[in-house]
Amino acid sequence: MSGHVHEHIDSTKTYVVVLLALLVATVVTTLVAFVDLGNFSVVVALLIAVCKMMLVALFFMHVRYSTRLTKLVLIGGLLWLAILLLLTLTDFATRGWLNTAGK
Amino acid sequence: MNTAAVQERTNYLNESYGLKSWLLTKDHKRIAVLYFITISVFFAMGGVFASLIRTELLTPPGDLVSSETYNKLFTMHGVIMVFFFLIPSVPATMGNFFLPIMIGARDLAFPRINLLSWYLLIVGGALAIFAMVAGGVDTGWTFYTPYSTTYSNSYVIATALGIFVAGFSSILTGLNFIVTVHRMRAPGMTWFRMPLFVWANYATGVIQVLGTPVIAVTLVLVFCERVFHIGIFDPALGGDPVLFQHLFWFYSHPAVYIMVLPAMGVISELVSTFSRKPVFGYGFVAFSSMAIAVIGFLVWGHHLFVSGQSLYAGLVFSFLSYFVAIPSAIKVFNWTATLYKGSISYATPMLYAFGFIGLFTIGGLTGLFVASLGMDVHVTDTYFVIAHFHYVMVGGTIMAYLGGVHYWWPKMTGRMYPEGWAKLSALIVFIGFNLTFFPQFILGYLGMPRRYHAYPDEFQVLHVLSTAGASVLAVGYLMPAIYLFWSLRYGEVAGANPWGAPGLEWQTASPPPTHNFDKIPVVTQEAYDFSKVAGEVIEVG
Amino acid sequence: MASEVHNAHVESLALREQFDTEEQQKDASTLGMWIFLITEIMFFGGMFAAYTIYRSAYPTVFAIASSSLNVTVGAINTCVLLLSSFTMVMAVRAGQLGQRKMIVFFLILTLVFGCVFLGVKAYEWTEKYEEHHMPGQAAFHLEGTPLQGPAKIFFSLYFAMTGLHAAHMVVGVGLLSVIIFQTMKGKFSADYYTPIDISGLYWHFVDVVWIFLYPLLYLIDRHLPK
Numbered sequence: 119m120s121g122h123v124h125e126h127i128d129s130t131k132t133y134v135v136v137l138l139a140l141l142v143a144t145v146v147t148t149l150v151a152f153v154d155l156g157n158f159s160v161v162v163a164l165l166i167a168v169c170k171m172m173l174v175a176l177f178f179m180h181v182r183y184s185t186r187l188t189k190l191v192l193i194g195g196l197l198w199l200a201i202l203l204l205l206t207l208t209d210f211a212t213r214g215w216l217n218t219a220g221k
Numbered sequence: 222m223n224t225a226a227v228q229e230r231t232n233y234l235n236e237s238y239g240l241k242s243w244l245l246t247k248d249h250k251r252i253a254v255l256y257f258i259t260i261s262v263f264f265a266m267g268g269v270f271a272s273l274i275r276t277e278l279l280t281p282p283g284d285l286v287s288s289e290t291y292n293k294l295f296t297m298h299g300v301i302m303v304f305f306f307l308i309p310s311v312p313a314t315m316g317n318f319f320l321p322i323m324i325g326a327r328d329l330a331f332p333r334i335n336l337l338s339w340y341l342l343i344v345g346g347a348l349a350i351f352a353m354v355a356g357g358v359d360t361g362w363t364f365y366t367p368y369s370t371t372y373s374n375s376y377v378i379a380t381a382l383g384i385f386v387a388g389f390s391s392i393l394t395g396l397n398f399i400v401t402v403h404r405m406r407a408p409g410m411t412w413f414r415m416p417l418f419v420w421a422n423y424a425t426g427v428i429q430v431l432g433t434p435v436i437a438v439t440l441v442l443v444f445c446e447r448v449f450h451i452g453i454f455d456p457a458l459g460g461d462p463v464l465f466q467h468l469f470w471f472y473s474h475p476a477v478y479i480m481v482l483p484a485m486g487v488i489s490e491l492v493s494t495f496s497r498k499p500v501f502g503y504g505f506v507a508f509s510s511m512a513i514a515v516i517g518f519l520v521w522g523h524h525l526f527v528s529g530q531s532l533y534a535g536l537v538f539s540f541l542s543y544f545v546a547i548p549s550a551i552k553v554f555n556w557t558a559t560l561y562k563g564s565i566s567y568a569t570p571m572l573y574a575f576g577f578i579g580l581f582t583i584g585g586l587t588g589l590f591v592a593s594l595g596m597d598v599h600v601t602d603t604y605f606v607i608a609h610f611h612y613v614m615v616g617g618t619i620m621a622y623l624g625g626v627h628y629w630w631p632k633m634t635g636r637m638y639p640e641g642w643a644k645l646s647a648l649i650v651f652i653g654f655n656l657t658f659f660p661q662f663i664l665g666y667l668g669m670p671r672r673y674h675a676y677p678d679e680f681q682v683l684h685v686l687s688t689a690g691a692s693v694l695a696v697g698y699l700m701p702a703i704y705l706f707w708s709l710r711y712g713e714v715a716g717a718n719p720w721g722a723p724g725l726e727w728q729t730a731s732p733p734p735t736h737n738f739d740k741i742p743v744v745t746q747e748a749y750d751f752s753k754v755a756g757e758v759i760e761v762g
Numbered sequence: 763m764a765s766e767v768h769n770a771h772v773e774s775l776a777l778r779e780q781f782d783t784e785e786q787q788k789d790a791s792t793l794g795m796w797i798f799l800i801t802e803i804m805f806f807g808g809m810f811a812a813y814t815i816y817r818s819a820y821p822t823v824f825a826i827a828s829s830s831l832n833v834t835v836g837a838i839n840t841c842v843l844l845l846s847s848f849t850m851v852m853a854v855r856a857g858q859l860g861q862r863k864m865i866v867f868f869l870i871l872t873l874v875f876g877c878v879f880l881g882v883k884a885y886e887w888t889e890k891y892e893e894h895h896m897p898g899q900a901a902f903h904l905e906g907t908p909l910q911g912p913a914k915i916f917f918s919l920y921f922a923m924t925g926l927h928a929a930h931m932v933v934g935v936g937l938l939s940v941i942i943f944q945t946m947k948g949k950f951s952a953d954y955y956t957p958i959d960i961s962g963l964y965w966h967f968v969d970v971v972w973i974f975l976y977p978l979l980y981l982i983d984r985h986l987p988k
Contacts, residue, residue, distance in 0.1 A: 137847075199807045206811050
């Protein structure tokens with residue numbers, strides 16, 4: 119067949135290492151939730167989750183070898199999620215600032 | 222004219238016959254025709270509701286229909302027109318038909334998904350129609366909570382489900398367009414050789430893909446709230462109804478650009494062809510589409526100025542809203558500059574394009590009024606807002622839609638429309654439109670609230686003018702329905718390039734063959750290059 | 763407009779008639795799936811927005827409600843899902859190498875892990891139902907807080923988000939069943955395994971959603987005294 123796509127094929131070992139990292143991260147995030155970090159506990163939990171997401175995306179979803187367009191699509195999607203969350207928060211985070219009911 | 226000549230060549234229309242060959246087609250052109258038929262039906266339905274609304278408003282007391290019925294009428298007018306006509310209008314019909322041809326592709330990237338998206342629109346529409354027949358829905362097309370979740374006794378769930386399903390139709394169309402533009406361009410068709418119509422539909426695809434899922438999930442939450450009382454939008458349980466408005470407008474404001482961006486793309490084509498000049502500042506117009514797609518997502522809070530949203534958020538959203546004016550103005554200025562020293566012909570599509578430019582400018586400028594925090598407090602929920610968005614949606618999108626239909630009619634059907642009748646109807650549409658909606662600016666400014674079926678006597682003159690305009694507008698819309706249908710059989714046979722336009726869609730036969738081109742073209746020239754246009758040119762005075 | 767590109771070729775699975783080359787088709791399919799995935803990001807995004815707002819509005823109630831979830835079961839289920847992602851990527855790898863039997867083996871493993879996850883989820887939901895923690899139950903009650911409304915909102919979000927996630931899992935299980943069947947029929951080879959590849963993308967995406975749902979739902983301020 120002509121036009122066959124040149125493929126990067128990762129070794130099984132790479133995938134096993136990624137899996138182990140993901141499992142360890144799951145255990146870590148669970149244990150760290152029982153430690154009192156104050157407001158930082160949510161930050162730590164999200165940081166670990168983002169790392170896990172990166173592992174899955176880069177290795178399991180082959181983003182490492184993807185075109186720039188695919189990366190752009192992914193980053194764009196996350197950026198739009200950020201727009202949704204942040205601009206909604208401009209309202210909810212500043213609701214109490216004026217001492218006027220309903221503002 | 223010689224009808225046999227048209228029948229001899231195999232094209233997408235006569236390649237196969239029978240209902241099955243249409244209902245199971247994967248040809249983007251046939252799917253576009255299916256969309257045309259479907260949304261024409263929805264447009265007629267929405268138009269009937271609009272006529273009933275305007276008739277009720279002829280007299281100050283609510284005498285024709287009860288207030289409950291009136292609530293249902295304007296809701297169903299909004300739901301049908303927004304979700305089942307305006308959203309699919311240009312992209313699903315002309316976009317579907319011409320986007321692949323304009324970039325020199327045989328079809329969209331995913332023809333079966335394209336067909337699926339038409340069926341989704343049908344299913345969604347069927348659900349919405351079911352809701353209407355069963356008893357209607359009365360929440361307004363915006364479904365504001367807590368009324369929609371707690372108090373309304375009408376068919377909210379069925380309607381919401383219909384919109385949910387139709388939303389996926391829109392998502393899949395957008396997805397298909399984006400992939401097609403990235404992966405299916407003909408050799409030599411670089412990004413900056415693409416017609417601006419393609420750019421506009423690409424930008425629209427981005428909005429459809431990123432915005433529509435949010436309204437889908439919002440409607441899921443409304444559904445859960447109504448059925449299970451989950452409390453997310455219920456203040457009694459600590460929920461916040463304003464959150465619904467945030468999620469709703471996160472989609473529904475960009476959705477306005479889903480409706481108008483492809484229309485702007487049509488206008489770029491029309492202005493160029495009928496001035497016989499490339500669009501002035503091609504790059505700016507192309508990027509202004511992308512800018513509108515992006516900035517359109519940052520402004521939704523201007524719908525919430527008086528909804529209990531934080532004043533600080535209001536300031537941010539008001540400020541950001543002004544930025545949409547920049548790319549919109551770039552387009553208007555560039556179209557106008559294109560006309561300068563152009564060899565302008567006043568064919569029907571161009572008349573619609575002129576109408577669009579004027580009316581969109583009014584609609585856009587009044588948008589700035591309502592985007593400013595102080596002004597909006599006074600005109601929120603008045604006819605000023607109604608007039609504003611009808612200038613954009615009807616004066617803008619539908620003008621461009623009709624302009625595009627006339628422009629590409631010979632390509633799609635192989636027949637010319639009757640020019641005289643078409644010009645007359647374009648004129649009637651323009652007059653009827655202004656007569657309908659301009660008085661509404663004044664009504665709103667004077668304080669007439671939207672969504673009321675009765676009003677004080679002093680507003681009657683303006684309401685009568687508006688209703689009279691609606692009648693004229695209805696005539697203007699009925700005329701194309703008749704003469705376009707007539708032209709299918711009796712219209713003059715059209716050549717491949719009746720307008721002498723340079724786009725790839727004019728380099729293939731009218732109607733195009735199933736795979737669009739006998740040979741895939743190799744593109745060697747910039748967009749709108751009139752220097753090498755071949756083919757006969759019909760003189761239109 | 764001179765052209766050397768012919769406009770017709772015999773259609774095959776790897777090369778549909780609208781494409782010129784197999785590479786073009788594969789690129790288009792992959793891009794299409796990625797774009798679909800960002801619509802999914804936004805789809806879940808609406809719920810994440812609601813979650814963010816109510817968690818910041820009612821932090822204590824959310825912590826108490828979160829602590830009523832079974833963290834051990836949640837952690838184990840997370841691991842099951844991660845395992846399924848691993849077997850999925852191994853199936854894709856087998857696809858790249860054209861090892862048909864290995865594709866089927868790993869896809870069936872993925873399917874099994876997916877079903878285990880759904881089974882555990884069903885068990886958890888039942889438990890919540892018996893504890894009267896399901897919104898819509900007349901007897902809804904969360905111990906340890908007078909704010910039953912916000913408590914209800916937490917569980918609404920819990921059921922909505924995990925429910926939506928589970929719905930995606932069910933779709934994924936359906937997809938897997940189809941491609942297992944197709945693989946056994948010999949539809950795929952090293953030259954054409956795009957459906958396996960893009961089903962994999964979908965499966966991993968659903969996994970990523972859970973990677974966020976797990977800490978956000980199960981692990982809010984676990985250190986607080988009950």
